[in-house]
Amino acid sequence: MIIKDKGLVFESGLLFFYKKINIMASIDKINFQNKKVIVRVDFNVPLDENGNITDDTRMRASIPTIKKILNDGGAVILMSHLGRPKSGPEAKFSLNHLVKHLSELLGGVKVHFADDCIGNSAIMAAQSLQPGEVLLLENLRFYKEETAGDVDFAQKLANYADIYVNDAFGTAHRAHASTATIAQFFDKEHKAFGYLMESEIKNANKVIQNPERPVTAIIGGAKVSDKIQLLENLLPLCDNIIIGGGMAYTFIKAKGGHVGNSLCEEDYLSLATKILDKAIIDHTQIFLPEDSIVADAFSADANTKKVSSDSIDEGWMGLDIGPKAISKYQDVIAQSKTILWNGPMGVFEMEAFSKGTYAIAEAVADATSNGAFSLIGGGDSVAAINKSGLSEKVSYVSTGGGAMLEFLEGKSLPGIIAINE
Ligand code: AMP
Numbered sequence: 001m002i003i004k005d006k007g008l009v010f011e012s013g014l015l016f017f018y019k020k021i022n023i024m025a026s027i028d029k030i031n032f033q034n035k036k037v038i039v040r041v042d043f044n045v046p047l048d049e050n051g052n053i054t055d056d057t058r059m060r061a062s063i064p065t066i067k068k069i070l071n072d073g074g075a076v077i078l079m080s081h082l083g084r085p086k087s088g089p090e091a092k093f094s095l096n097h098l099v100k101h102l103s104e105l106l107g108g109v110k111v112h113f114a115d116d117c118i119g120n121s122a123i124m125a126a127q128s129l130q131p132g133e134v135l136l137l138e139n140l141r142f143y144k145e146e147t148a149g150d151v152d153f154a155q156k157l158a159n160y161a162d163i164y165v166n167d168a169f170g171t172a173h174r175a176h177a178s179t180a181t182i183a184q185f186f187d188k189e190h191k192a193f194g195y196l197m198e199s200e201i202k203n204a205n206k207v208i209q210n211p212e213r214p215v216t217a218i219i220g221g222a223k224v225s226d227k228i229q230l231l232e233n234l235l236p237l238c239d240n241i242i243i244g245g246g247m248a249y250t251f252i253k254a255k256g257g258h259v260g261n262s263l264c265e266e267d268y269l270s271l272a273t274k275i276l277d278k279a280i281i282d283h284t285q286i287f288l289p290e291d292s293i294v295a296d297a298f299s300a301d302a303n304t305k306k307v308s309s310d311s312i313d314e315g316w317m318g319l320d321i322g323p324k325a326i327s328k329y330q331d332v333i334a335q336s337k338t339i340l341w342n343g344p345m346g347v348f349e350m351e352a353f354s355k356g357t358y359a360i361a362e363a364v365a366d367a368t369s370n371g372a373f374s375l376i377g378g379g380d381s382v383a384a385i386n387k388s389g390l391s392e393k394v395s396y397v398s399t400g401g402g403a404m405l406e407f408l409e410g411k412s413l414p415g416i417i418a419i420n421e
Helices: 006-010 013-019 057-072 095-105 120-128 144-148 151-158 181-185 195-208 224-234 248-254 266-281 323-334 355-369 380-387 401-408 414-420
Strands: 036-040 075-079 111-114 134-137 163-166 191-193 215-219 240-243 285-287 291-295 304-308 317-321 338-342 373-376
Touching: 036 057, 057 075, 057 095, 057 195, 095 111, 095 134, 111 120, 120 134, 144 151, 151 181, 163 181, 163 414, 181 414, 191 195, 191 414, 195 338, 195 373, 195 401, 195 414, 215 224, 215 323, 224 266, 224 338, 224 401, 240 323, 248 266, 248 317, 266 285, 285 323, 291 323, 317 323, 317 355, 323 355, 338 355, 338 380, 338 401, 355 373, 355 380, 373 380
Parallel strands: 036 075, 036 163, 075 134, 111 134, 163 191, 215 240, 215 338, 240 285, 338 373
Antiparallel strands: 291 304, 291 317
């Protein structure tokens, strides 16, 4: 295993960008007494056909921020999107479904609901809101102006409040009216990150700013094309990059292997070769799965066998990493001090192809209990760690799939920039 010279990493432009993020714009420095505070939360929770919440993780994640404002003696106006309404209001996407549960999560605090996020009912509700009370506005995406980042729409929302707080990390990569445009109506003393945003940024920074070495990124999932930018940005930072999932077969084919009917992106073969070459220059060791569990169909009850990942016959496809790969990856993970995991090692949704992913989840949990810092950074690896019951045994599980991916890709997130401007 290579342990990279730290000097190399500090020269990287990628880290320069991260250093500029001002996480001091925290709500801890603000006293919210008698203030009206508009908070962008990510309450985009899954609902069943009867409008019942099936997973309230995203709501729970913003409760500390809401409580801080209420405890200071402030009044909280919450805004969020829910689902993907096509054009205008749709009952199944109403935030009304969340009012009762939100009140329970806040220990019985009264939660008012405005059945429109702009317009007279919202204006009146915001005006009459008292310190210690919460007002939830109707789904922002009932207006196309929200996703368009419309300035007039953003100003209407800004007018309700003295202070703007963004706690919606899950939408921080979107330049929408409520996540970015609205911030221009508040000066630096009157806008801040909520606790969730702050902890997402702080935990991601633990991986990308002066991390304890060796640093290992575990990157899996379906396609190389979805993870190219992530891989390119991680190369100068990481000592080891472990690759699994469908994307591994593009790399294996690029190296001259036979991958049969495995997922393989022919258009990305040369880019995969470039990444492998760049890894040598960057002193980063890339690990590809030595063996695979292959199947004769993409199906839970397909015939399966264990084969070398570079000699998969036609008619067979690699759907999970094999036991030799698991064992190698476990060793690398056990020796790591900083671990980032994005993307499953196989088609973990089907039991027959879930072993690799769950073995990696356990290895990451074990390394964490031995003192490593581990970030489960978005995507299906979050679902996998939750399903494995090990989410309490890793250091941090990100709530923002796409946003965390873009952050780790080195992109500037509009929701973060807007608070810092
Ligand atoms: P991503 O969203 O890119 O992280 O990809 C996650 C998806 O990749 C999951 O739905 C997995 O089932 C799928 N996946 C993982 N390994 C493979 C594989 N070997 N072949 C096909 N799909 C895979």
